[in-house]
Amino acid sequence: MLKVNKLSIQYGDKKVVSDLDIELGKDEIMMLVGPTGCGKTTILKSLAGLIPISDGEIALPKWCATAKNHIAPEKRNVGMVFQDFALFPHLTVEENIGFRLKELTQVNRWINILGLETIRRAKPHQLSGGQKQRVALARTLAHEPDFILLDEPLSNLDAALKDDLRWEIRNALKAAAIPAIWVTHDQEEALSVGDRVGILKHGVLEQLDTPEICYSQPNNKFVARFLGEASFVTGECNRDVQRVATSIGDAAYYPTEADQNEVDVLLRPDDLTIVHDDIGNGQVEWMRYEGSARLYSVIMDNGETIKVRSHHENKIDINERVSVRIFTQHPLQIFAHN
Numbered sequence: 001m002l003k004v005n006k007l008s009i010q011y012g013d014k015k016v017v018s019d020l021d022i023e024l025g026k027d028e029i030m031m032l033v034g035p036t037g038c039g040k041t042t043i044l045k046s047l048a049g050l051i052p053i054s055d056g057e058i059a060l061p062k063w064c065a066t067a068k069n070h071i072a073p074e075k076r077n078v079g080m081v082f083q084d085f086a087l088f089p090h091l092t093v094e095e096n097i098g099f100r101l102k103e104l105t106q107v108n109r110w111i112n113i114l115g116l117e118t119i120r121r122a123k124p125h126q127l128s129g130g131q132k133q134r135v136a137l138a139r140t141l142a143h144e145p146d147f148i149l150l151d152e153p154l155s156n157l158d159a160a161l162k163d164d165l166r167w168e169i170r171n172a173l174k175a176a177a178i179p180a181i182w183v184t185h186d187q188e189e190a191l192s193v194g195d196r197v198g199i200l201k202h203g204v205l206e207q208l209d210t211p212e213i214c215y216s217q218p219n220n221k222f223v224a225r226f227l228g229e230a231s232f233v234t235g236e237c238n239r240d241v242q243r244v245a246t247s248i249g250d251a252a253y254y255p256t257e258a259d260q261n262e263v264d265v266l267l268r269p270d271d272l273t274i275v276h277d278d279i280g281n282g283q284v285e286w287m288r289y290e291g292s293a294r295l296y297s298v299i300m301d302n303g304e305t306i307k308v309r310s311h312h313e314n315k316i317d318i319n320e321r322v323s324v325r326i327f328t329q330h331p332l333q334i335f336a337h338n
C-alpha cells in the first residue's frame with residue numbers, strides 16, 4: 001500500500017504541489033489528470049525520489065520519505081514506465097526485460113503474459129511502438145517493484161493501438177497486484193482504465209474518486225469541464241420532491257450544499273435528446289461528426305449554449321431549429337448559481 005500524506009513540493013520559491021493526500025490499495029490503479037503544468041510529472045518524480053519534497057511524507061511498508069529523510073531512488077523499489085520506452089538499444093527484448101536480474105522466472109512470466117515470445121531475441125530498433133511499450137512494461141514488472149509510476153505511457157502511440165494496449169497494461173498491473181499511478185492526457189483513458197481518478201489543478205487535488213463519481217458528481221465546475229463535455233443551465237430546485245426544473249425539462253438531482261432555489265445544472269451531451277423542430281427551443285450552432293455519433297452545439301432561445309450527442313443518423317444542419325430535452329433517468333449534479 002502506498003500512502004502520501006500532506007505532500008508539498010517546491011522549485012525554489014515556487015510551490016508546485018500542495019498538501020497532496022493519496023492512499024492506494026495493494027493493486028489499485030490511480031489515474032492522474034490535469035491541465036498542462038499542474039504538477040503531474042513533479043508528483044511522479046517526487047514519489048520516485050528523483051526530486052526532494054518540501055513537506056509531508058511518502059510511505060510504503062518498508063520506508064517513509066520526508067523532507068528531512070530523503071530515500072534514494074534505488075532504495076524505493078519503484079518501477080517507472082515512460083512515454084519514450086527507455087529501452088537499451090544494444091540489448092535484446094529478453095535482455096532488456098531481465099536487465100540485472102539473476103533469476104529469469106519473472107522474465108519468462110511477463111514475456112508470456114504480454115505476448116512477447118516471438119520477439120524475445122529482437123533488438124528495440126526492430127520493434128513497433130506498441131511492442132516497445134510492452135517490453136518496457138515487462139521489464140518494470142519483472143523487477144517486482146512495490147509500486148509503479150506510468151508517465152503518459154501511450155502518448156507516442158497511434159489511437160488504434162492505444163485502445164488495446166491500455167487494457168493490456170491494466171490487466172498486467174492487476175495480475176502483478178502492484179499499486180500504480182498513471183498520468184494521462186487522455187480523458188477516455190482516465191475514465192476507462194483506472195480504479196480511481198485524481199484531478200489536479202495548480203498542484204492541488206480537486207477530486208479523487210471512482211471514474212463514475214468524478215464524471216457524474218464532480219466536486220466543482222473545473223472537474224466537470226475537465227472530464228468530458230459539460231454544459232450548465234440554470235435550474236430551480238424543489239426540495240420537497242428532490243427535482244430540479246430547467247427550461248428543457250426536469251430531473252432528479254444529487255443533494256448538495258448548492259441546494260438553493262436557483263442553481264446551475266450540469267448536463268452531459270448524453271443526458272439530452274435533440275430533434276429537428278421548426279418551432280423548437282434552440283438553433284444548431286455547429287455539429288461535429290464522430291463516426292457513430294454527432295455532437296451538436298445548440299444555442300438555446302434563452303441564450304444558454306448546450307452540447308448534445310446524438311446518433312449519427314440524426315443529421316441536422318447548422319442554423320436549423322431544434323428541440324432539446326433532458327432525457328436522463330439518473331440524478332444530475334447541481335452547483336451554486338453564478
Ligand SMILES: Nc1ncnc2c1ncn2[C@@H]1O[C@H](COP(=O)(O)OP(=O)(O)OP(=O)(O)O)[C@@H](O)[C@H]1O
Nearest residue numbers: 011012014016034035036037038039040041042043
Ligand atoms: N526543474 C524545474 N524547475 C523549476 N520549475 C519546474 C521544474 N520542473 C517543472 N517546473 C514547473 O513546475 C510546474 C509543474 O510542472 P510538471 O512538469 O510537473 O507539470 P505537468 O502537469 O506534468 O505538465 P504536462 O502535462 O505539461 O506534462 C510547471 O509550472 C513547470 O514549469
